[in-house]
């Protein structure tokens with residue numbers, strides 16, 4: 131039997147975490163191919179609908195990552211993201227999903243190593259959780 135390989139959709143802020151993913155690549159740091167990266171200009175632009183749509187259409191988990199608090203290029207986008215993620219986690223719990231399936235992190239442009247470690251850790255955690263039940267119950 132083959133091991134479960136989760137699909138994780140990642141929304142990365144262009145200015146910090148997406149740049150860190152470039153740095154991880156050029157530094158030859160490896161992370162699993164389970165992650166599907168979507169570049170956003172800011173975590174504040176991650177509409178909750180995008181997270182829900184990703185989970186409904188096959189993602190086992192969602193990772194949102196951007197600039198550290200105080201470093202957002204749009205001043206307070208990451209604070210908005212933090213509030214939205216808190217509410218989304220509550221909603222996911224009510225749907226019966228583990229809140230670990232949604233994660234928000236701050237990874238700066240020079241933190242390629244932290245990015246690789248974060249992805250590796252999240253993939254391991256989601257493997258332990260198993261496939262998301264919501265995608266198997268949805269007919270779209």
Ligand code: FES
Pocket residue numbers: 143144145146171172173174196197201202203204205207208
């Ligand atoms: S610009 Fe990076 S989180 Fe807002």
